[in-house]
Amino acid sequence: MKRDLSAHPTAILGAGPVGLAAAAHLAARGLPFLVFESGARIAEHFESTRHVALFSPWRYNIDKAARALLTAEGWLEPELDKLPTCGEVIDEYLRPLSQLPAIAPFVRLEHRVVHVARAGFDKLKTAGREHAPFLIRVTTADGTRDVLASAVIDATGTWSTPNPLGANGLPAEGEREHAAHFAYGMPDVLGTQRARYAGKRVLVAGAGHSAIGTLIALTKLAEEAQGTEVHWALRGHNFERILGGGSNDGLPARGALGARVKNLRDTGRLHVHADFKISAVRSGAHGFTIEGMKNESARYAVHDIEEVIVATGARPDFSLASELRVKLDPWIESTEALAPLIDPNVHSCGTVRPHGHRELAHPEKGYYALGAKSYGRATNFLMATGFEQARSVVAAIAGDMAAADDVQLELPETGVCSTQWSEDSSACCTKAAKVEPAPKSSCCGGPPVKRADACCVKDEVAKDSGASGCGCGPAKTRETGEKASTL
Ligand SMILES: Cc1cc2nc3c(=O)[nH]c(=O)nc-3n(C[C@H](O)[C@H](O)[C@H](O)COP(=O)(O)OP(=O)(O)OC[C@H]3O[C@@H](n4cnc5c(N)ncnc54)[C@H](O)[C@@H]3O)c2cc1C
Numbered sequence: 001m002k003r004d005l006s007a008h009p010t011a012i013l014g015a016g017p018v019g020l021a022a023a024a025h026l027a028a029r030g031l032p033f034l035v036f037e038s039g040a041r042i043a044e045h046f047e048s049t050r051h052v053a054l055f056s057p058w059r060y061n062i063d064k065a066a067r068a069l070l071t072a073e074g075w076l077e078p079e080l081d082k083l084p085t086c087g088e089v090i091d092e093y094l095r096p097l098s099q100l101p102a103i104a105p106f107v108r109l110e111h112r113v114v115h116v117a118r119a120g121f122d123k124l125k126t127a128g129r130e131h132a133p134f135l136i137r138v139t140t141a142d143g144t145r146d147v148l149a150s151a152v153i154d155a156t157g158t159w160s161t162p163n164p165l166g167a168n169g170l171p172a173e174g175e176r177e178h179a180a181h182f183a184y185g186m187p188d189v190l191g192t193q194r195a196r197y198a199g200k201r202v203l204v205a206g207a208g209h210s211a212i213g214t215l216i217a218l219t220k221l222a223e224e225a226q227g228t229e230v231h232w233a234l235r236g237h238n239f240e241r242i243l244g245g246g247s248n249d250g251l252p253a254r255g256a257l258g259a260r261v262k263n264l265r266d267t268g269r270l271h272v273h274a275d276f277k278i279s280a281v282r283s284g285a286h287g288f289t290i291e292g293m294k295n296e297s298a299r300y301a302v303h304d305i306e307e308v309i310v311a312t313g314a315r316p317d318f319s320l321a322s323e324l325r326v327k328l329d330p331w332i333e334s335t336e337a338l339a340p341l342i343d344p345n346v347h348s349c350g351t352v353r354p355h356g357h358r359e360l361a362h363p364e365k366g367y368y369a370l371g372a373k374s375y376g377r378a379t380n381f382l383m384a385t386g387f388e389q390a391r392s393v394v395a396a397i398a399g400d401m402a403a404a405d406d407v408q409l410e411l412p413e414t415g416v417c418s419t420q421w422s423e424d425s426s427a428c429c430t431k432a433a434k435v436e437p438a439p440k441s442s443c444c445g446g447p448p449v450k451r452a453d454a455c456c457v458k459d460e461v462a463k464d465s466g467a468s469g470c471g472c473g474p475a476k477t478r479e480t481g482e483k484a485s486t487l
Contacts, residue, residue, distance in 0.1 A: 009034045009106070010397055011136045011149035013113045013320075015042040017089070018371030018386035019155035020097050021063035025394035027102040028065045034147065035103075036138055038112035038156075042098045043090050045159040050087035051188040052213060055254035056382060057081050060411075061089055063387040066097050073100055083253050111138045116152055116367070117323035130365045151366040151397045153390070154321065158314035158372050159185065165205055165310045167235055167277035167292065174281035178288060184310045186210045189217045198225035201304055203290055205233040205278065206311030208379055209254065212261045214309055219269050230270050231302055233290065237274040239265075276300055281308070316373045325363040333376030335360055335369075342378040343478050352385060356392025356407035368393045382411055 010026055012019045015037035026033040041047055054061065059080040067077065070093075078084065078092050098107055115137040121129050133148040162184035166172040175182065187193045189202075198221060204214050215232055222228035239262070264270045278292040287306040294300035316333050318326055329339035337359040341352050360368045370393060371386040388409045395404035 008032075008133045008148045008150040010151045010153060010394075011036065011113075011116075011134065011147065012153045012155060013116075013136075014155040014157060014371070015039075015098060015107060015109075016045055016155055016157050016371060017043065017061070017063075017094060017383045018157075018390055019153070020094055020103070021066055021387045022153045022155060022370065022390040022394055023103050023106070024063055024066035024069050024097065025390055026397075027069060027100075029394065029398050029400075031394075031398060033106055034149070035107045036111040036113050036136065037107065037109050040110055042107065042109070043094045045157050046086040046090055046094070048159070049186050049188075050085065050090070051191050052086045052186055053253070054084055054086065054089065055209065055257065056384070057083050057253075060382060060384040062093060063390065065391065066093075069100055069102055070097060108138075108140075111140050113138050113156070113320055114144070115323065116154070116321050118364075119148060123323050123325060134366065152368070153393060154367065154369040154373060155371040155386070155390075156317070156320070156373055158316050158375075158377075160314075161317045162310065162314045163312040163377075165278055165281070165308065165312065167279065172278050172281050172290075172292075174283075174288075178281050178283075178308075181288070181306065182308050182310060185314075186214055186311065187309060189214060189221055189309075194221065194225075197221060197228065197307055199227035200306040201229040201231065201287060202307045202309065203231040203233055203302060203305045204309045204311060206313070207234045207236060208311065208313060209257060210313075211309075211311035212257045214311055215264065215270060216257070216260050219264050222269070231273060231305065232265075232270050233273045233276045233278060233302070235275070235277055239274075271302075273300070273302055276302075313377065313379055314372075315377050316369070318369075321364075321367065321369075324367050326367070326369075327363050329376065332378050334374055334378060335362065337361075338374065339376075339378075340478060342375055342380070344378055344380070346478055347380075352409070352411065354388065354407040354409040356389060357396035357404045360389060360393060366397075384411060385409060 009032035010022075012022050012026075012033055012035040015023075015035050019035060019037075020042065023033055023035050038044065039047070057080060058078045061084065062077070071077070075096055078088075084092065098104060113136055115135075117135045117137075118129055118132045119135040121132050133150055134152050136147045136149050136152070138145060138147060163169065164171040165175050165182070183193070187196075189197045197218065202218055204211050204218065211232070215230060218228065218230045222230055261270070265272055273294075275295045276292055277294075277296075278290055280291040282289045282291060284303060286304040290302045290305055290308070292300055318328065318333070327336060328334065329336050332339040332343055334342065338352075338355060341347070341355065341359075357368070360370065360374060362368070368389075370389045371383075372381045374386070374389060375381040388407060392404050392407050395401070
């Protein structure tokens with residue numbers, strides 16, 4: 001017998017920007033929901049980087065359904081072109097959103113979700129499975145309890161599970177033993193953590209925006225606190241890609257980050273250790289030594305380091321869904337449909353073609369991982385992507401498939417679209433460069449396409465006409481990260 005799943009709320013795991021956006025969409029549709037947040041406050045991950053200035057201005061950081069609910073309650077929108085800090089996003093947008101009468105009664109703080117299963121069905125059992133409600137197991141100060149849900153939106157992000165220092169994806173030898181001198185992500189080196197880093201020899205590992213932001217802050221600290229020395233360890237050497245698109249970046253603040261760190265490198269204020277694959281951390285007479293291989297072959301070491309900041313990205317933790325039928329791309333750890341669109345081995349545009357409930361669906365009907373978690377280990381996730389994911393998935397949960405399939409997303413590009421390698425920086429791909437100037441956001445972004453193997457409209461048109469594509473899709477293969485033959 002079919003059970004009435006509408007008797008149960010949709011469970012939203014995580015009250016970050018995307019979890020709360022999903023709550024707004026469910027509230028707008030009058031559907032029941034519960035938000036489970038492990039922290040004592042909403043947006044606990046953003047709280048941990050309260051000091052960080054975002055590179056996306058307000059216009060990209062506010063969900064449409066959330067805006068409508070807030071405005072109806074007299075909320076005044078921030079200035080859309082201003083760049084907020086993570087703290088301002090909480091204070092001026094997320095907290096007011098979480099306090100709305102349509103949302104506040106359904107938010108459960110200090111409720112950590114530890115498992116999700118199908119009530120009465122282990123992972124193996126198939127018959128009748130999709131008619132069973134989900135069982136959400138939460139731990140609270142009062143113990144553990146189970147809550148039933150009709151659908152699950154997992155927006156728990158990735159910040160709780162940062163990548164380690166070791167180049168092979170495992171903790172470097174000695175990393176755990178020296179944990180007291182290791183920080184992960186973006187510690188507030190100019191604020192609350194100032195005393196820890198002032199006057200020290202600090203090594204920052206990583207090549208993304210978090211690493212760059214921390215390097216900029218540390219060099220400022222070095223100007224103020226004598227003896228502060230800043231070392232930058234990178235696994236790669238492609239500075240063009242690492243430093244970003246500069247003035248070509250659709251988000252000027254993101255482009256400026258790269259330009260600032262380039263200047264610091266060129267003026268000798270950073271000790272750069274490129275092509276350095278770290279494998280071990282050993283105690284020394286003054287601090288410790290970071291060891292590894294340089295240029296694949298030569299042993300290399302940086303001595304007398306006193307503090308390490310690991311900014312090598314993060315990875316999703318799907319252990320809470322281990323009793324669900326979750327299917328992930330083998331290395332991105334996103335859904336299989338999303339992986340080719342965001343794989344950093346072949347993409348660096350910072351944009352993604354519009355995608356929604358179909359690309360985010362797992363074999364476990366009704367379970368969706370959204371937000372930063374949807375990208376798995378891939379970088380370049382923007383809140384705006386998560387808002388559109390939430391809109392589409394909530395529409396699918398509501399059974400409004402026309403709205404669910406009508407995905408729209410236009411994101412600012414980084415200005416370093418690695419899928420192209422064309423001479424013409426305005427073109428989305430080599431062919432576009434030869435034929436005509438590419439329209440803005442034409443590589444991977446732009447209007448939705450129907451073909452799963454097409455990354456933009458131009459690519460789809462080319463593939464529909466029997467060609468191998470417009471050039472932006474197959475320029476590099478996911479398996480090798482090398483250029484593919486287009487013959
Ligand atoms: C340094 C840095 C700068 C960034 N700058 C930008 C920017 O400028 N613009 C932009 O759009 N994006 C930016 N991002 C990306 C940004 O992280 C995401 O856009 C945003 O945080 C994603 O929101 P989310 O809701 O998916 O996940 P998160 O913000 O990570 O929220 C996840 C929530 O889930 C909770 N949670 C975790 N585990 C559990 C559990 N088991 N049970 C219950 N709750 C749980 C957490 O406490 C947290 O509140 C930046 C990221 C970093 C690291």
